[in-house]
Amino acid sequence: MREGKRLGRVIWAPVGAAVLSGLVIGAAARLLMRGIALAVGGLTGMSLAGTVGILVVFVVLALPAAVTATARPVIMHAGRWVTAALTGLMAARTGVSDAKIIVLADDGQLTPITVLIVAFAAIVVLHGRLAQYLTRRLRTLPESPAEVLPTPDARPV
Template sequence: MHDRRRLGRVIWAPLVAAALSGLVIGAVARLLMRGITLAIGGLTGFSLVSTLAIIVVFVVLAVPAAVTATARPVVRHAGRWVTAVVTGMLAAGTGLSDAKTILLADESRLTTIAVLIVAFAAAVVAHGLLAQHLTLRFRRLPAGDSTPAEALGTI
């Protein structure tokens, strides 16, 4: 019984952590993207499909960091940076499509745009760190006297 709980934590902790990290950082990234669009004077509006797609991408990209959270330090750091680099490259590729618009933006808005871009970069770096932190927290949750299935009365 104890081994099943431990195996469950090994499997579910990183998956739930990746989902939560992707949800939080994906939502923050979406808001920052919208802020940049507002700052450059672009059309605004949220598309539910686009928002969900961004969050799903952030969830998937959090997996390397989450699954390496309990590994040796070099592997743990590599997992975190794989998440940050891949997320950053995808974000940079997407952001470059707006490069002309950003360069042609009103000079009075450049400071705001720069602050939003730096905040976005910080969110990208925090993405893997949050996934690893949550994984470790979920792995350390106290074990109950029963499994979740037993608590619900299904066994």
């Protein structure tokens, strides 16, 4: 029975961590995308389908980092960088599709656009780190509430 719980943690901790980090980083990315649209004076509407799609993509992209969170350091770093590379590639591809708008931006718009792009780069790197951190935390949670609370026999007299 104990082995089954351990196996469940090995499987569910990375999945839960990927979901949590994907939702957090995906939401941050969606807000930054909206910020860039505001900075260039473009359309600022956010559709529910587009937002859900972005969140799902970020959840999936967090899986390599989450799955390798407790592996040997070389594998752990490789998993983190695979997540960062895939997330960065996706972000750059999306940014290139809007490059015409950014290139034609006024000088007053360049500073906010640059700040938002740097923020986007930061969350790309943070994506893998957050997934691995959450995986390690979820794997160390107590198995049941009884492990957290002291038993009546364990109280000092």
